[in-house]
Amino acid sequence: MVALAGGVGGAKLAHGLAQILEPEQLTVVVNTADDFQHLGLAISPDLDTVMYTLAGIANPETGWGIRGDTFEFLGALGRLGGEAWFRLGDRDLATHVERSRRLWAGESLTQITRELSRSLGVGPTILPMTDEWVRTIVETDEGDLEFQDYFVRRHCEPRVTGFHFKGLDDANPTREVMNVLEAADAIIICPSNPFVSVDPILNLAGVRDGVGRGGRPVVAVSPIVGGQAIKGPAAKMLAELDYSVSALAVAEHYRGLITGFVLDNVDAALAPEIESGDLRVLVTDTVMKSDADRARLAREVVDFVTAG
Amino acid sequence: MVALAGGVGGAKLAHGLAQILEPEQLTVVVNTADDFQHLGLAISPDLDTVMYTLAGIANPETGWGIRGDTFEFLGALGRLGGEAWFRLGDRDLATHVERSRRLWAGESLTQITRELSRSLGVGPTILPMTDEWVRTIVETDEGDLEFQDYFVRRHCEPRVTGFHFKGLDDANPTREVMNVLEAADAIIICPSNPFVSVDPILNLAGVRDGVGRGGRPVVAVSPIVGGQAIKGPAAKMLAELDYSVSALAVAEHYRGLITGFVLDNVDAALAPEIESGDLRVLVTDTVMKSDADRARLAREVVDFVTAG
Numbered sequence: 001m002v003a004l005a006g007g008v009g010g011a012k013l014a015h016g017l018a019q020i021l022e023p024e025q026l027t028v029v030v031n032t033a034d035d036f037q038h039l040g041l042a043i044s045p046d047l048d049t050v051m052y053t054l055a056g057i058a059n060p061e062t063g064w065g066i067r068g069d070t071f072e073f074l075g076a077l078g079r080l081g082g083e084a085w086f087r088l089g090d091r092d093l094a095t096h097v098e099r100s101r102r103l104w105a106g107e108s109l110t111q112i113t114r115e116l117s118r119s120l121g122v123g124p125t126i127l128p129m130t131d132e133w134v135r136t137i138v139e140t141d142e143g144d145l146e147f148q149d150y151f152v153r154r155h156c157e158p159r160v161t162g163f164h165f166k167g168l169d170d171a172n173p174t175r176e177v178m179n180v181l182e183a184a185d186a187i188i189i190c191p192s193n194p195f196v197s198v199d200p201i202l203n204l205a206g207v208r209d210g211v212g213r214g215g216r217p218v219v220a221v222s223p224i225v226g227g228q229a230i231k232g233p234a235a236k237m238l239a240e241l242d243y244s245v246s247a248l249a250v251a252e253h254y255r256g257l258i259t260g261f262v263l264d265n266v267d268a269a270l271a272p273e274i275e276s277g278d279l280r281v282l283v284t285d286t287v288m289k290s291d292a293d294r295a296r297l298a299r300e301v302v303d304f305v306t307a308g
Numbered sequence: 309m310v311a312l313a314g315g316v317g318g319a320k321l322a323h324g325l326a327q328i329l330e331p332e333q334l335t336v337v338v339n340t341a342d343d344f345q346h347l348g349l350a351i352s353p354d355l356d357t358v359m360y361t362l363a364g365i366a367n368p369e370t371g372w373g374i375r376g377d378t379f380e381f382l383g384a385l386g387r388l389g390g391e392a393w394f395r396l397g398d399r400d401l402a403t404h405v406e407r408s409r410r411l412w413a414g415e416s417l418t419q420i421t422r423e424l425s426r427s428l429g430v431g432p433t434i435l436p437m438t439d440e441w442v443r444t445i446v447e448t449d450e451g452d453l454e455f456q457d458y459f460v461r462r463h464c465e466p467r468v469t470g471f472h473f474k475g476l477d478d479a480n481p482t483r484e485v486m487n488v489l490e491a492a493d494a495i496i497i498c499p500s501n502p503f504v505s506v507d508p509i510l511n512l513a514g515v516r517d518g519v520g521r522g523g524r525p526v527v528a529v530s531p532i533v534g535g536q537a538i539k540g541p542a543a544k545m546l547a548e549l550d551y552s553v554s555a556l557a558v559a560e561h562y563r564g565l566i567t568g569f570v571l572d573n574v575d576a577a578l579a580p581e582i583e584s585g586d587l588r589v590l591v592t593d594t595v596m597k598s599d600a601d602r603a604r605l606a607r608e609v610v611d612f613v614t615a616g
Contacts, residue, residue, distance in 0.1 A: 040348075040409040072378050076402035080427045082409075090398040094384035101348040101390075119388045 001302070002184040004211075006031045006197020007046045008063030008231045009223050010190035011053035012288045014124075016298030017188070018054050019291065023123030027180045028054070031192070032109065032128045033136040033165055033200035034147040038086050039077075041096040042103050045148070046197065047113055047128055048095055055120035063231060066091045085153045110174050127180065129201045132171035136196050137164050147196060156233040160240045165200055173204045181210040186305040189220035191286065193234040194253045195241075202257070212257050217305045219260040221297075222247035225286060226266040248273060255279070262286060262301055280304075309610070310492040312519075314339045314505020315354045316371030316539045317531050318498035319361035320596045322432075324606030325496070326362050327599065331431030335488045336362070339500070340417065340436045341444040341473055341508035342455040346394050347385075349404040350411050353456070354505065355421055355436055356403055363428035371539060374399045393461045418482050435488065437509045440479035444504050445472050455504060464541040468548040473508055481512045489518040494613040497528035499594065501542040502561045503549075510565070520565050525613045527568040529605075530555035533594060534574040556581060563587070570594060570609055588612075 001021060003014050005028050014028045028050055035044045045064065052058040052066055059065040069089030078084035088096065095116060102112045108131045117126050136147040140158035150156060181187070192198050202208045211218055227245050229235040235245045243249040247263040251274045254261070260280040263270060268283045275281045282304040288294045309329060311322050313336050322336045336358055343352045353372065360366040360374055367373040377397030386392035396404065403424060410420045416439045425434050444455035448466035458464060489495070500506050510516045519526055535553050537543040543553045551557040555571040559582045562569070568588040571578060576591045583589045590612040596602045 039405050040412055041405070066384075070378060070380050070398065072398035073381060073402050073405075076374075076399035077406060080402055080406050080424055082402065082406040090378065090380035090401075091384035093398075093401070094381050094388055094390065097347050097349070097381075098385060098388050098390040104348050116388055 001026050001186055001188065001305075002180050003028045003188045003190050004192075004198055004201050005029070005046070005050055005190040006192030007034075007049045008053075010046075010192035010197060011050045011058070011063070012294050013188070013190045013221060013298060013301070014050055015053045015291070016288065016294030016296070017302070018124050019295040020298050020302065021124070023125075026124035027127060027184075028124060029127050029129055029177050029180070029201060031197045031200050032130060033134045033168070034151070034196065035133075036135070036146060036148045038148070039083065039088075040100070042100045043086075043096050043148075044099065044109070044113075044128070047109075047126065048092070050126055051095075051113070051117055051120060051122060054117070054122045054124060054126065057120065065089050086148065087152075108174075110176055125180075127174065127176050129177060129204060129207075130171045130173055132167065134168045134171045134200060134204075135166040136200060137166055138196070139163060151233070156236060160233075160237050162241070163195055163199075165203065168200065168203055169205075171204060173201075173207050173210075177204075178206060178210060181207065181213075184216065186217040186219070187211050188301060188305065189218070189254065189258065191221040191223035191230070193223060193229075193232055193237070194250055195234070195237055208257065217260060218258045219262060219282075219301060219305050220250065220254045220258045221262040221286060221301060222250045222264065222267070224250055224267075225264040230287060246270060251279065260304060262304065309334050309494055309496065309613075310488050311336045311496045311498050312339075312500075312506055312509050313337070313354070313358055313498040314500030315342075315357045316361075318354075318500035318505060319358045319366070319371070320602050321496070321498045321529060321606060321609070322358055323361045323599070324596065324602030324604070325610070326432050327603040328606050328610065329432070331433075334432035335435060335492075336432060337435050337437055337485050337488070337509060339505045339508050340438060341442045341476070342459070342504065343441075344443070344454060344456045346456070347391065347396075348408070350408045351394075351404050351456075352407065352417070352421075352436070355417075355434065356400070358434055359403075359421070359425055359428060359430060362425075362430045362432060362434065365428065373397050394456065395460075416482075418484055433488075435482065435484050437481055437485060437512055437515075438479045439482055441475045442479050442508060442512075443474040444508060445474055446504070447471060459541070464544060468541075468545050470549070471503055471507075473511065476508065476511055477513075479512060481509075481515050481518075485512075486514060486518060489515065489521075492524065494525040494527070495519050496609060496613065497526070497562065497566065499529040499531035499538070501531060501537075501540055501545070502558055503542070503545055516565065525568060526566045527570060527590075527609060527613050528558065528562045528566045529570040529594060529609060530558045530572065530575070532558050532575075533572040538595060554578060559587065568612060570612065
């Protein structure tokens with residue numbers, strides 16, 4: 001089973017899958033287009049969120065960062081006049097420093113992620129989508145913004161008019177990603193932001209074809225529930241880009257690639273229109289508040305996929 | 309007044325001088341030859357010790373690092389399999405990250421030190437001896453070791469056979485250092501390690517001549533008291549290099565450059581032999597246990613210097 005994931009929402013379903021599958025049955029391919037350099041460090045927010053969540057150490061309040069982390073570094077940095085807008089916890093910082101050191105020493109992000117994951121006791125394989133640099137640029141009414149600049153520093157306030165991905169055309173998915181896509185029995189697109197979390201993965205050379213190949217089930221779980229995003233700016237982006245803010249818009253976004261779609265009970269009325277194409281549909285409770293919710297949804301999604 | 313200083317011992321006397329002089333009356337020129345790169349960060353242990361001490365935030369137990377600092381980063385780094393042998397506190401780390409970021413962005417160590425010092429509320433000017441890279445190599449019976457490798461990781465255990473300073477011949481003192489040496493009424497060599505803290509400063513092109521020029525008082529304070537170093541490996545180094553482990557050996561090391569020497573009451577018996585050359589001598593209590601001790605010694609040293 002291969003899951004494609006971005007940050008918090010994707011990590012939750014990935015964690016559910018990790019609870020019900022054997023480690024060797026699951027690979028999570030993670031977006032790296034919102035990676036950035038900050039304070040001279042290489043930061044991979046989505047990789048870390050997935051890694052910390054699967055390690056069971058994610059901060060349950062925020063979804064990102066490490067539970068119980070302290071912020072002494074950030075406080076001191078602020079007092080020195082440094083850029084303290086990106087919330088880096090003291091323990092979290094160790095990940096960025098160690099990753100950066102190894103990257104500058106020539107190791108690949110894939111290799112580093114494997115070893116950091118192992119150190120944290122993560123069972124399933126976590127793969128960055130690429131070892132090359134891809135950068136999400138959010139086009140807004142205030143000009144182009146790097147993703148973290150838009151997302152964290154500007155709190156998603158500027159109105160979005162589009163996206164582009166610097167470096168994407170020149171980047172390649174890793175051999176490891178192409179191999180797991182080739183070997184997968186099914187592919188699950190986690191409830192992550194379609195525009196800035198999943199599209200960068202799918203738009204890498206060969207990935208969309210690799211996902212769609214061979215008549216395997218490809219199932220997406222809607223990140224939009226009742227017209228709202230559980231987390232993050234997906235709903236705001238849909239509205240600003242003149243889409244309907246609904247699970248239907250997400251299903252349409254993936255239509256042609258996916259064979260099945262999972263949406264929430266509150267959106268059950270949308271099921272007929274989604275099914276009217278060639279899509280199978282699962283309507284269930286998709287909001288994951290507890291570890292048990294994650295495992296239950298993962299079980300239902302796997303059963304749905306397997307039945308397809 | 310210009311003080312030449314290394315780490316903890318030098319920082320204490322510099323702090324005493326800072327207590328009794330106006331900020332514009334004091335410049336501390338600091339050794340950077342034990343700077344190193346670690347975890348991809350540029351670390352300047354002596355500069356930081358002087359800066360934290362003058363800012364009143366140094367850890368009083370160790371002399372280095374920040375009082376009350378936490379070690380969450382270091383713990384997490386260890387769990388990730390990273391190199392955790394160099395004790396980096398969470399708040400201390402902010403200094404290294406911010407300094408590194410600015411260095412890589414092209415700012416000079418002099419400029420960065422000025423701004424970090426200002427952020428921490430330090431009054432006197434702290435100048436790195438050079439903006440270029442000089443690296444102390446400790447020659448030992450186990451081969452050449454980078455200074456921090458010898459000092460921290462190996463706890464000064466290998467037997468020292470000599471020193472050399474990579475990059476020293478190609479490095480220049482900064483314009484700021486040469487200007488303050490030119491303008492100084494007197495120069496105080498703090499009770500720092502003669503071999504690895506003071507010699508790198510003196511051996512920079514033009515500095516020894518700049519210090520000795522113009523018949524000004526140049527006074528050194530002995531870091532050796534009663535045959536022992538107050539802090540650090542100076543005594544062990546003297547012994548391994550077949551010097552007598554005494555204030556006399558320190559005075560001889562600086563003879564020809566200094567005009568006066570300060571040694572501790574417990575070493576009063578050495579005073580006649582030190583004076584037998586052309587040196588003035590001050591015998592007093594040189595052990596600084598409190599801020600008041602530092603101010604008192606600084607006052608005595610300044611009076612001694614001024615009387616010369």
